Amino acid sequence: MDLVYQRCINPACAATAAVDDTSFVCPKCGGLLDVAYDWDRLTPPRSLTDFEARWSQRHNPLDFSGVWRFRDLLPFARPQHVLTIGEGQTILQQADAVAAHVGLNAGRLFLQYEGMNPSGSFKDNGMTAAFTHARLVGARRAACASTGNTSASLAVFCSASGLMRAIVFIGSGKISYGKLAQALDHGALTVQIAGDFDDAMQRVQEVARKLGIYLVNSINPFRLEGQKTIMYRVLEALRWEPPDWIVVPGGNLGNVSAFGKAFIELADLGLLKRLPRLAVINAAGADTFYQLYERHGLRWNGGSPEAALIQGYYRGLDAERIRASTIASAIEINRPVNLTKALRALDRCGGVVREVTDQEILDAKAKVGAGGLGCEPASAASVAGARKLRREGVIGADERVVCILTGHQLKDPTATVAYHSADQKTFDDVLGHRGVRRATFANRAVQVPNDLEEIMKAIEVYA
Ligand code: F0G
Numbered sequence: 116m117d118l119v120y121q122r123c124i125n126p127a128c129a130a131t132a133a134v135d136d137t138s139f140v141c142p143k144c145g146g147l148l149d150v151a152y153d154w155d156r157l158t159p160p161r162s163l164t165d166f167e168a169r170w171s172q173r174h175n176p177l178d179f180s181g182v183w184r185f186r187d188l189l190p191f192a193r194p195q196h197v198l199t200i201g202e203g204q205t206i207l208q209q210a211d212a213v214a215a216h217v218g219l220n221a222g223r224l225f226l227q228y229e230g231m232n233p234s235g236s237f238k239d240n241g242m243t244a245a246f247t248h249a250r251l252v253g254a255r256r257a258a259c260a261s262t263g264n265t266s267a268s269l270a271v272f273c274s275a276s277g278l279m280r281a282i283v284f285i286g287s288g289k290i291s292y293g294k295l296a297q298a299l300d301h302g303a304l305t306v307q308i309a310g311d312f313d314d315a316m317q318r319v320q321e322v323a324r325k326l327g328i329y330l331v332n333s334i335n336p337f338r339l340e341g342q343k344t345i346m347y348r349v350l351e352a353l354r355w356e357p358p359d360w361i362v363v364p365g366g367n368l369g370n371v372s373a374f375g376k377a378f379i380e381l382a383d384l385g386l387l388k389r390l391p392r393l394a395v396i397n398a399a400g401a402d403t404f405y406q407l408y409e410r411h412g413l414r415w416n417g418g419s420p421e422a423a424l425i426q427g428y429y430r431g432l433d434a435e436r437i438r439a440s441t442i443a444s445a446i447e448i449n450r451p452v453n454l455t456k457a458l459r460a461l462d463r464c465g466g467v468v469r470e471v472t473d474q475e476i477l478d479a480k481a482k483v484g485a486g487g488l489g490c491e492p493a494s495a496a497s498v499a500g501a502r503k504l505r506r507e508g509v510i511g512a513d514e515r516v517v518c519i520l521t522g523h524q525l526k527d528p529t530a531t532v533a534y535h536s537a538d539q540k541t542f543d544d545v546l547g548h549r550g551v552r553r554a555t556f557a558n559r560a561v562q563v564p565n566d567l568e569e570i571m572k573a574i575e576v577y578a
Contacts, residue, residue: 375460
C-alpha cells in the first residue's frame with residue numbers, strides 16, 4: 116500500500132486510486148474520493164502546539180503559507196513540489212458588535228476572515244493544494260466551473276506561477292463584476308456558458324475528461340486538503356481550544372466537507388479531544404442541502420445515503436424548472452457536488468443545516484461591515500445563519516461560535532452599493548426582485564450642493 120493514495124468515501128466500497136490519478140471519481144462506484152494517508156508509516160505531529168514553532172521560520176515560503184505550515188497534516192507532496200503564493204495569511208477576529216446582532220454574549224463570536232487571501236477568498240487555501248498536485252502530475256491546463264471565486268483563484272495562481280493555462284466556465288450573467296474582472300485581468304480563458312453554475316459544472320467535467328484537462332473544482336479531493344487548514348488556523352487562534360460551533364455558508368459543500376475531514380482526522384490521530392459542531396447555511400433561493408437534510412431527513416447512513424431521495428429531489432427541481440436564485444451569487448448552486456461528503460462531516464460533527472433569505476443575508480453583511488470586516492453576500496449567510504440558530508435556541512448565548520467569512524467585500528460591490536443606496540430605483544433594480552424590501556442597516560450617502568457652508572452644515576448634522 117502506498118503512503119498516500121485516493122480512496123472512495125463510502126466505507127462499503129473503499130476502492131482506491133493512485134495519488135497521481137486525476138479522474139477524481141471512484142473507479143468502482145463513481146462516488147467521491149478522499150486523499151488518504153497511511154498514518155502509521157508517516158509522522159503525524161505529536162501535538163498541535165508544535166505548529167507554533169513554524170512561525171519563527173517564516174522566511175521559508177512553506178512556513179509563511181497558512182496552508183503549508185500545517186503540511187504534516189496534508190503530506191501528499193514533497194516540499195519541492197509545493198506551489199505557494201502566500202495564501203492563508205488570515206485572521207480570526209473577535210466581533211462583539213456582530214455578536215450583539217447574532218444574539219451572542221460579548222466575546223463569544225469570532226469571524227474567520229478568509230477575504231484576506233491573495234485572490235480575496237478562501238479558495239486560495241484549496242488552490243495551492245490543487246496546484247501542487249497538478250505540478251506533481253505534470254498538468255499543463257487547468258479548468259473549473261465557477262460562480263466567480265474559484266475562477267479568480269485559478270486565474271491568479273496560473274498568472275503568478277506560469278505553470279498552467281487557466282480555463283474557466285461561468286454561467287452567463289451569473290458572476291459579480293469583481294470576480295469577472297479577476298478572471299479577465301489575470302488572463303484566464305473565460306468561457307461564458309448560456310446557463311447557470313449547475314450547467315457549467317456538468318460541462319466542465321465532461322470537457323476535462325475528454326480533453327485531459329486538470330480539474331480544480333472541489334470534487335478534486337486535493338483542493339479540500341488545502342481547505343482543511345482553515346480549521347487548523349481557527350484552532351490555533353483559539354489556542355487549540357475548539358469552539359462550540361463552526362458556521363459556514365454552503366454552496367458546492369467543499370468547505371464543510373474539508374472542515375469535517377480536518378476534525379475527523381485530528382480526532383482519529385488523538386490530537387483533538389472534542390469536535391466543534393458544524394452548521395451549514397444555504398441561501399433560501401439555493402437550498403438543496405437544507406431541503407434534503409432538514410426536510411427530507413437525508414443522512415450519511417454509514418456511507419450509503421439514500422440515493423433515491425437525492426435523485427427524486429433533483430427530478431422534482433427539473434420538472435418544476437427550479438433554478439438556483441439568490442443575491443449571494445457565490446452560493447447560487449442547486450446541485451452541490453460534495454453532497455455526500457458533507458453528510459459525512461455533519462454525521463461526525465453533530466451538524467445542522469439552515470436557510471436564510473437574501474434580506475437576512477444583506478442585513479447581516481451590513482453588520483459585518485459596520486463591525487470592521489468587509490465580506491461578500493454569501494459570506495454573510497454564515498452570520499445570518501448563526502443568528503437564526505441563536506433565535507431557535509440551538510446555539511446558546513454563551514457558546515463560542517466561529518463564522519467563516521469566505522470572500523472579500525470588494526468581490527461584489529453592486530450588491531453593497533444597492534443596499535446602501537438612497538436611490539429607490541438602484542435598490543429595486545438589484546434587490547427588489549430578490550424579495551429584499553428594506554435596508555435596515557443602510558448607510559446612505561449624503562447629497563450636498565457644491566457649497567462650503569452647505570457641506571460643513573451637512574457634516575455637523577450627520578457626524
Ligand atoms: N462563499 C463564497 C464566497 C464562495 O465563493 C463559495 C463557493 C462558497 C461560500 C461556498 O463554498 O462550495 O465550499 O460550499 N464558490 C464556488 C466558486 C462555487 O465557484 O467560486 P462551498
